Amino acid sequence: MVKIDKTKCIGCGACQSICPEVFEMTDDNKVKIKSQKDVPCVKEAIESCPVDAIS
Numbered sequence: 001m002v003k004i005d006k007t008k009c010i011g012c013g014a015c016q017s018i019c020p021e022v023f024e025m026t027d028d029n030k031v032k033i034k035s036q037k038d039v040p041c042v043k044e045a046i047e048s049c050p051v052d053a054i055s
């Protein structure tokens, strides 16, 4: 299951650009999990998050 640590997330938007199927930015620059899909880009997004907020 994908989880975002909202206390760590800085709203950079990288996860959404890498994996828009799963991550969605809200209007206040927070990340929302759109769907719990088991797609390969989730792993990529985890690795690309600058503050390790995705697990």
Ligand code: SF4
Binding pocket: 004, 008, 009, 010, 011, 012, 013, 014, 015, 016, 031, 048, 049, 050, 051, 052, 053, 054
């Ligand atoms: S990549 Fe990480 S810091 Fe950037 S918006 Fe996504 S969860 Fe937040």
